[in-house]
Amino acid sequence: MSADFPLAILAKAPIPGETKTRLIPVLGAEGAARLHAALLRHALEIAAAATSAHHITLWTALDHGHSLFLELADRYGIELRAQPEGHLGVRMHHALSSMPGPGLLIGCDCPMLTPVLLNHCWKALERADAVFLPAEDGGYALVGTRRTDPQLFAAIDWGTPRVMAQTRRRARELGWRLACPTSVWDVDRPQDLQRLRRLLPHLVE
Template sequence: MPVKSEALPHLHLLAKAPLPGQAKTRLAPLLGADGAALAHAELVRHCVANACQALPAARVTLWTALDHAHPLFIELREALGLTLTPQPDGDLGARIRCALNSTPGPTMLMGSDCPSISAELIAACAHRLASHDVVILPAEDGGYGLIGTRQDYPGLFEAIPWGSESVLTATQQRIAALGLTAAYPATIWDVDRPEDWQRWKGLTVAV
């Protein structure tokens, strides 16, 4: 169900272009380099579709990397009407903060490889953000798949051990140190490894 118009947040997604050998490389042992790139493209389409089901496309921005004019990105812009923006340089924390601060008011950011983040869950996060400083969807691997903030909180994304199992814990410690309130509506999972892809395809086949 789409979020109502009042206090509607903007949603940003980070996505690499589906280039063989550069996207979802950990799936290559199962799918090969070309298959992993195709899998990545499928995940991006799925996550973007969920985002545009939960929120108006005018409030969804896809931040691109590797090839900003890749046909996949052009396809999504033309089909859905979302905005494309190149990702800036910097570590993941700098890129997350840049995206969140690029639009006014409450904002959220999610990855493009989290098929477990449904449109309903995005909407739930938007509603929780109306009454909390931060909203996070923890991931099973120790990170998170979505984060939302009501305004800029300097320090929230600095010195976080990105790519490790301690991302969520370090972020929670930072939230506490900054005296912020946080909501955690659900735990999600993303697709990084062959077993994650098989889990995703098992779910999609079963539906």
């Protein structure tokens, strides 16, 4: 597989009170929104270092014309597309099925992603039907597929610690081979802020 690969990023607009809500008790609504914006900028920086800009699509939510989305599209030359209505599985399947072939999808909450790790996940699709980066909270920070099937994302309890385990069952039912190169952590809870400060202190106020 070529090192240049399709990459989708799902992101909400950094609207106070609508993003990083579990961090509001610690950072306040404005601070949580600023952290979300910083994480999104970081995710785009990593993405642009891993693959060509014309392969990157930023799938937007909440406010599709938000100034941050427009700034990032102008800076990196990436495509902006609106996420469809529906649960997370519907939105991920839509983004993956909009690609011309195999590709990867990430959010903007995982500071552990690097260009090297993204390329490693892409190459894992040479031998697997899907690649995941399981997260400590029971979800995952990356999914990549060789082909798409909505059943991969069916009957999943999104936002719970059961997401990755249920997804593994869906994959087994499809007869898919999975690759999970490593596990990661997301920035979702107050205790995650301390690790983020150690890893990327410039992202945290």
